[in-house]
Every structure is written in C-alpha cells, then in structure tokens.
Amino acid sequence: MSKLRIENVVSGYGGMDVLHKLSLEVQEGKIVTLLGPNGSGKTTVLRTIFGILAPKEGKVFYKGEDITALPPEKVARLGMSYVPQEENIFAALTVQENLEMGAFTREDDIRPRMEEVFELFPDLTDRRKSRAGDLSGGMRQMLAIGRALMLNPEMLLLDEPSTGLAPFLVEQIFERIQTLNKQGVTVFLVEQNAQALRCADRAYILEGGEKRAEGTAQELMNDEEIGKHYLGR
Ligand SMILES: Nc1ncnc2c1ncn2[C@@H]1O[C@H](COP(=O)(O)OP(=O)(O)OP(=O)(O)O)[C@@H](O)[C@H]1O
Ligand SMILES: [Mg+2]
Structure with a gap:
C-alpha cells in the first residue's frame, strides 16, 4: 500500500523549475531512498512533500489523502x-x-x-x-x-542524515534507521551516499530534477551502468 505518493510534480523557486513532472512512491512500512548528486533537487522534493514549497503542478498524496500544499504544521499532524x-x-x-x-x-x-x-x-x-x-x-x-x-510519527522524511559523518557513524545511523523502521515507521531517506541502498527496500535516482532509475535497492546496487554513473564505482 502506498503511504506517500507524488504525481507529476513541478516545483522550484521563483521562475526556476527544479523538479520536472516528478512521480515517486513510498510504500507503507518500507524504507525508500532517493539518491542524487548535489543540486539534483532532493531537498526540493522533501520541501514540496512537507508543504514548505507549493508545487506549480502535480499532486502529493499521503495515506490516500491529497495534501498538496497543505502547510507543514498540518502535515505534521497527519503523522x-x-x-x-x-x-x-x-x-x-x-x-x-x-x-x-x-x-x-x-x-x-x-x-x-x-x-x-x-x-x-x-x-x-x-x-x-x-x-x-x-x-x-x-x-x-x-x-x-x-x-x-x-x-x-508514522512516517519520517530524512534529508542526508549521513553528511559529514565518519564511515562507522554512517553505518550506525543507517542501522538506527532500520531499527526505527522495524518499529513501524515508514522512511523516506534522501541521500547522496550510496551506502543508503544497504538499508533501503527500494530506491530512486534523481538527476536534474528527473527520475533516472528506480527499483529495489538490490537491483540498483547490482546494476553496472547505474553504479558507474551515479554511485561512483
Ligand atoms: N531557496 C532557493 N532559492 C533558489 N534556488 C534554490 C533554493 N534552494 C535550492 N535552489 C536550487 O535548486 C536546485 C536544487 O536544489 P536542492 O537543494 O533541492 O538540491 P539537493 O539535491 O538537495 O542538493 P544537495 O545535495 O546539495 O543538498 C539547485 O540548483 C539549487 O541551487
Ligand atoms: Mg539537499
């Protein structure tokens, strides 16, 4: 079941569109990671979901309810x-x-x-x-x-929690996220660090505000092209 879904979202700042008709989904009870390089629009995705930015086009659904441009305090009240x-x-x-x-x-x-x-x-x-x-x-x-x-919360949006951390701490933070998830929290984890794939069920790759790949974390980890282009292998 889908916990969170964004559909054909166009969002950005002033006259500049950062996300170009982006659609993503986070299933109930899962950890889904959104990987992308600097400036690809990851934070913009989270701001749009949480109602900090109103999308120019497209919709955001949470637990089946249309929450597009609902203010952050109201989104928070939904869990x-x-x-x-x-x-x-x-x-x-x-x-x-x-x-x-x-x-x-x-x-x-x-x-x-x-x-x-x-x-x-x-x-x-x-x-x-x-x-x-x-x-x-x-x-x-x-x-x-x-x-x-x-x-x-029933669902957590995390923006690059591993930034600036030593490798063993990165591992630790992803482990804690998994523990939380086992306690029933659905997680949408934005990361630049491909290690996030290890703790995730599914993943998307974002570049230039567009979805470049999606699949199970395992599929993306095993994909040679994706590894070369996006995961620095
Ligand atoms: N407040 C803002 N006003 C204008 N442009 C912005 C603003 N915030 C971000 N941008 C631009 O939007 C684009 C996407 O930024 P965003 O912060 O969503 O990327 P990101 O993937 O989160 O990057 P990072 O990995 O550095 O956190 C970038 O070109 C950025 O310069
Ligand atoms: Mg960011």
Missing part, C-alpha cells in the same frame, strides 16, 4: 515528521530541551516517549544536559532524528 538537512537542532539548548521542543505540540506526558528515544540513541542519554551545540556531528544527527520522533 509525518521531517528532519531537514541543516539547522535541525537548537544549538543553544540542551539535548533534553531539544527533545522537549520536538514535542511542544503534545499536551500529554512526553516522558515515556523521551525514554524510548533515549533507548534508540543510548549515546544521547549520558548527554541529556549537554548543550546540543557541543555534540559531535553524529550525535547531532541522532538528536535531530530524536526530536522528530518525539511526535511519534
């Missing part, structure tokens, strides 16, 4: 969380305060959820009272994801 590529934590606040901010629209007791987030990211537990700005890059990414999880 989708977005971890942006940059400025995804409050550097001046502590780890715990960041998690509290992530749940600020919740009126019930957020402590049990916070403990679940700490269970998923145990390294953060010892740093509860540390300023987020003092954390390492890897911990900051974990915190950014943790914040997004505070609302108990």
